[in-house]
Amino acid sequence: MLSNYLGEFLALAIVHFLAVVAPGPDFAVTIRQSVRFGRWVGICTALGIGAGISVHVLYTVLGVGALMHTTPWLLTVAKVVGAAYILYLGVSLIRSQPRSVLEGDKITDEPVIQQTSLKAFTTGFLTNATNPKATLFFLAIFTTLISATTPLKIQALYGVWMCLVNALWFVIVALFFSSSKVRLLFMRMGHWFERTMGVVLILFAGRLMLSM
Secondary structure, eight states, X not given: OGGGGHHHHHHHHHHHHHHHHSOSHHHXXXXXXXXXXXXXXXXXXXXXXXXXXXXXXXXXXXXXXHHHHHOHHHHHHXXXXXXXXXXXXXXXXXXXXXXXXXXXXXXXXXXXXXXXXXHHHHHHHHHHHTOHHHXXXXXXXXXXXXXXXXXXXXXXXXXXXXXXHHHHHHHHHHHHHTSHHHHHHHHHTHHHHXXXXXHHHHHHHHHXXXXX
């Protein structure tokens, strides 16, 4: 049975992967979390992003996507909420203050500033779940790449696959940006990096607002 949907799955997997690796709010937040708080917080954030995908999969598979098409104000509300949260993240980053790192300081895999695993997971989850770009993306691929006759259990498998791919990709990003050498480099220029990421997020939120 699964072989009957192999072509559909491959098309979905390719489009989804290209969207995942393209820099966006998820990428910026994962890097920021990994650099500032360390490897474990970065991984928890990545797992939260992967879990956030399930929200989009759930409402799309259950037909909420069709409801949004017939009730435009629901899509507008989703876009406003998502843009507001991304704007909040951007403002938080742009207010970042310098942190002194003396020459010869030893940078280990231990985070400089503590953040709970739950908070990191929640940050990743909300970043993805409230991202209106992800909403539009899932509405698009589930209405163009996936046939209306595809069984719900097959669509659910597609959703699980996308959650896993998202989580795995951002775990890799977290591992890279939490390494000692990379962290040392970014800790020395950390506040400028965070402010830059903040500007990116604010511009992204502004573009979303203008597109409404």
